[in-house]
Amino acid sequence: MRLVTYRSNVTSAARLGAIVDDFVVDLERLGAHVGQPLPSDMLEFIAIGPHAIDNVAALLTRHNGNWPLDCAAPLVNVKLLAPIPRPRKNIFGIGLNYVEHVEESSRTLDTSRDLPKKPVVFSKPPTSVIGPGDAIEHNEAITRQLDWEVELAVVIGRRGKNVSERDALGHVFGYTIIDDISARDNRRAGQWIFSKGQDTYAPLGPVLVTADEIGDPHNLELGLRVNGVEKQRSNTRHLLFKIPALIADISSAMTLEPGDIIATGTPSGVGAGRSPQEWLWPGDVVEAWVEKIGTLRNPVVAVGTEPRKVQMRHIEDN
Known part of the structure; x- marks a missing residue:
């Protein structure tokens, strides 16, 4: 199932929907038509538990092509938001989790050449999250080294503490895309949160794909x-610490809750690692993509300016 948070217009409230063909189906409204209460919020839906996915999948199949009035809208007519517009707590970021990125970072970012023995964990606050098409802010007074990082993001579906690697994937609700935007010149004594946690530095989306479809x-x-030029390309098979290891490590110290997000790390090809180094500037457009999920596009704008209009096709196959 491909789930979204959307607005039907600029003044309407955020709603929970599912993409079926080229339509967004409003789940709360569809449920109301058949006497099946469903939430209008992604976090509430995730918290219901895995059976909610099966129930909604059956509901969508039963009505496909025959949507009740006011339950479906063409995808092109809605505004997609981040699937989880306001996470309950900080996003768990994982640094140095692809071998080639460890090497390029050691050359340009003063990190160790040695492969990490345990996951390198940092965080991005909820205020850093933006959705597809939203502007990444470039504040030249703060940074002149704004960088990109495509990552697969894991969304937790079940509460867990001390989760074993064997059981870890059973705690996953689904997956989305995150672009871990980073101000490389804002690292402070080895601490990354100011570099990576600024407002708009966590583009997220465009959809949340349930684990069964991945x-x-x-x-x-x-x-x-x-700007249409490929900068990064890899495969998640090259993750140094796989998803079960990440879930087990984080949950050994911190309780994971439904809706929590783990950004699994980026492959090589970041701007800091290129020769010469490359950075994002106002007017650039960044497209992060992951197979089976789609493409997340965001313009870069100077702080205090309006983003230039970008033609978006939010969902596409890769």
């Missing part, structure tokens, strides 16, 4: 383009 999350192509 299959093996360790065999997904992913990449990133800036």
